[in-house]
Amino acid sequence: MTELPTAYRPCAGFMLINAHRRVFVGQRIDSKDNGAWQMPQGGIDPGEDHEQAALRELYEETGIGPSLVTVLRRMREPVRYDLPSELMGKLWGGKYRGQEQFWFLGRYEGRDEDIDITAHHPPEFAAWQWANPVDLPELIVPFKRHVYRAVLEEFRELLYL
Incomplete structure (x- = not known):
């Protein structure tokens, strides 16, 4: 029997809200599922702190630089998820069983025209939208839904849910 990895990949995510309290x-x-939507997130590079990584990922995936964002809050605790069995050992060189995510909430100070999902190559997103926060858990892949519910709960008062 193959031994499963026990480590979690460190990751930072950014919940970006606009003036209408919609979430990017x-x-x-890279998903075959047309319903695979997510907030910007990705691995933490060596030497980066969590906030630096979250802002870098936001920039790489959206073209939105730190000058167009006001960071409002950080989650008190990270949230973990495990990969489903069909992906276990196939992502990240098989070193991780899932991710430990550190989430930040920020207000977008720019315009829709400032968003460029092709700013980084290769791009990670095929399309983007501003979503109602309560719809987020249904937009994400099922194995990450508990993460999005935890993020929503943590930032609830600032989202006016």
């Missing part, structure tokens, strides 16, 4: 989500370009 991008449709994953």
Whole structure:
């Protein structure tokens, strides 16, 4: 029997809200499922702190630089998820069983025209939209839904849910 990895990949995510309290989500370009939407997120590079990583990922995936964002809050605790069995050992060189995600909430100070999901190559998103926060858990892949519910709960008062 193959031994499963026990480590979690460190990851940072950014919940970006606009003036209408809608949340930025991008449709994953590498997913066969047309419903695979997510907020910007990705691995933490060596030497980066969590906030730096979250802002870098936001920039790489949306073209939105730190000057167009006001960071409002950080989650008190990270949230973990495990990969489903069919993906276990196939992502990230098989080193991780899932991710430990550190989430940040920020207000977008720019315009829709400032968003460029092709700013980084290769792009991660095929499309983007501003979504109602309460709809987020249904937009994400099922194995990450508990993460999005935890993020929503943590930032609830600032989202006016």
